[in-house]
Structures are given as C-alpha cells and as structure tokens.
Amino acid sequence: MLLYFKPGACSLASRITLTEIGRDFDAIKVDTETATTAIGADYLTVNPKGYVPALEIEPGVILTENAAILQYLADIAPDAAIAPAAGTIERVRLQEWLNFIASELHKSFSPWFSGRTLEDDEMSRAEATLFRRIGDVERALSDGRPFILGQTFTVADAYLFVVLNWSNFISVDLARWPMVAAYVGRVGSRPAVRRALIAEGLIQSEAA
Ligand SMILES: N[C@@H](CCC(=O)N[C@@H](CS)C(=O)NCC(=O)O)C(=O)O
Structure with missing residues (x-):
C-alpha cells in the first residue's frame, strides 16, 4: 500500500491506523499547494480533489x-x-463519530489553516465554532470512557486524536476541556501513535 500524506495533516490518521494494524506500507509526501508529490509527480493524477490522504x-x-x-x-x-x-449499531456509532470529526470538528480548524491572518471578528466566530465542537467531545468523554466509542480504541480515535492535536499548532490550550486533554494524552501515548508521530517528524524518537 502507498499512503499519500502531508506531515501532521489528517492523513496522519491513516498512518496511525496502518501502524496499529501492523501493515507494511510506503508513504509519499505531497505538497498540496503545488499538487506535487515528493518525486515530482502530479498529485492530481492520484487524487483530482488535490487533498490528502489518498x-x-x-x-x-x-x-x-x-x-x-x-x-x-x-x-x-x-x-x-x-x-x-x-x-x-456500534458500527453506525463509529460512522456517526467519523462524520462528526470530518464535517464538524476538522472543518472548524480550517480558518486557521487558510494561509491568511484572521480579522478579529473572524477569529471570534472561528473560536466560538471550534470551542463548541471541542465541547461536544468533552461532553461525550465526561462519562469516563477512555476512547470515543467506549472502552476500546477504534479508527475514530485515530482521526479524533489527529484533529484535536492541531490545537497545538494554533495555540489553543486544551486544558479548559480536561477530559479532552486527558484523552489526547492517552491516545498520544499509544506505541503505534507515537511511532506514527515520529515517522512524520512531529515528535522525537526516545532514542534520538
Ligand atoms: N474530505 C477530505 C478532507 C481532507 C483534507 O481536508 N485534507 C487536508 C489536510 S488535513 C488537505 O490536504 N488540505 C490541502 C488542500 O486542501 O489543499 C477527507 O476527509 O479526507
């Protein structure tokens, strides 16, 4: 298998999952701005939509x-x-979460990744939306479940972790959502997640 990715982007959820299942794969970095892969190929021939993952x-x-x-x-x-x-029904719950993460939470981060400086009122609106959606996750976790669907890690956790972790890139402190902060710490300490983060240069290997 071949994963097309951008370091730290939502494609990291695929890398985490490939690592969790112990599947061998190759990965190729994509510059989505120029739609070019690391070997100089036109990424639009891979994914005409232009974004990762593929x-x-x-x-x-x-x-x-x-x-x-x-x-x-x-x-x-x-x-x-x-x-x-x-x-x-449990599978549908997974899909319910995947859909929420993709269409609500993930896209709530988009204003920060637009490549331009937000005006004050835009920033206030963007924060209100994002904070409300992080609050939805906090509410779901408030019954003490360790993972978003319950007692076991699922692919929804791979995606949810990646998106919540973007809070570090936009200087949003998750401490005001204690269950979310603990969740990110818990998922982020899984060996497969750490290996994926190291592979994308987001954290250092212990041996380094
Ligand atoms: N609907 C897509 C969205 C993927 C997406 O937003 N990818 C972002 C990175 S997280 C991207 O490649 N953005 C670059 C761009 O759109 O040019 C999915 O769920 O896979």
Whole structure:
C-alpha cells in the first residue's frame, strides 16, 4: 500500500491506523499547494480533489476520504478489532463519530489553516465554532470512557486524536476541556501513535 500524506495533516490518521494494524506500507509526501508529490509527480493524477490522504491499495486503485480509508483499513484487519462489525449499531456509532470529526470538528480548524491572518471578528466566530465542537467531545468523554466509542480504541480515535492535536499548532490550550486533554494524552501515548508521530517528524524518537 502507498499512503499519500502531508506531515501532521489528517492523513496522519491513516498512518496511525496502518501502524496499529501492523501493515507494511510506503508513504509519499505531497505538497498540496503545488499538487506535487515528493518525486515530482502530479498529485492530481492520484487524487483530482488535490487533498490528502489518498491510499493506493493496489496499483491503480486509490481510496480517498478519511472516513472511507480508515474503515477500509479496519475491515482488512479484523484481528486488530479497531472498528465494530459492519451492520451493527456500534458500527453506525463509529460512522456517526467519523462524520462528526470530518464535517464538524476538522472543518472548524480550517480558518486557521487558510494561509491568511484572521480579522478579529473572524477569529471570534472561528473560536466560538471550534470551542463548541471541542465541547461536544468533552461532553461525550465526561462519562469516563477512555476512547470515543467506549472502552476500546477504534479508527475514530485515530482521526479524533489527529484533529484535536492541531490545537497545538494554533495555540489553543486544551486544558479548559480536561477530559479532552486527558484523552489526547492517552491516545498520544499509544506505541503505534507515537511511532506514527515520529515517522512524520512531529515528535522525537526516545532514542534520538
Ligand atoms: N474530505 C477530505 C478532507 C481532507 C483534507 O481536508 N485534507 C487536508 C489536510 S488535513 C488537505 O490536504 N488540505 C490541502 C488542500 O486542501 O489543499 C477527507 O476527509 O479526507
């Protein structure tokens, strides 16, 4: 398999999941601004939508969209048990979370990544939206569940961790959402998550 990624971007959720399931894969960095891969190829021939992630699951067969890629990876590795079985209400709960993360939480960060400085009123609106959505996660975690669906890690945690971790890049302190802060610490300390973060240069290896 071949993962097209940008360091720290939502494609990190695919890398975490590939690492969690112990799947060998290659990864190629993409400059989404120029739509060029690290070997100088036109990324639009891989994903005409221009964004990461994209996952080549076999030559010429490309999957895009976080929610689809993550569920595909979970389904090809049932022993890893990182998604409830298809057709169950628990699987629909997973999809409910993946959809919330993609369309509500992930996109709430977009104003900060627009490449321009936000005016004060834009910043206030953006913060209000983002803080409300982080509050939704805080509420869900307030029953003490260690992972977003309950007692076990799922692919929704891979994606949710990556998105919440962007708070570091925009200087939003998660301490005001204590369950969320603890959650990010818990997921971030998983060995596979740490290996993925190291692979993308986001944290240093212990050996370094
Ligand atoms: N709907 C897509 C959104 C992916 C997305 O927003 N990717 C961002 C990185 S997190 C990206 O590549 N942005 C660069 C761009 O849009 O040019 C998905 O869920 O996979």
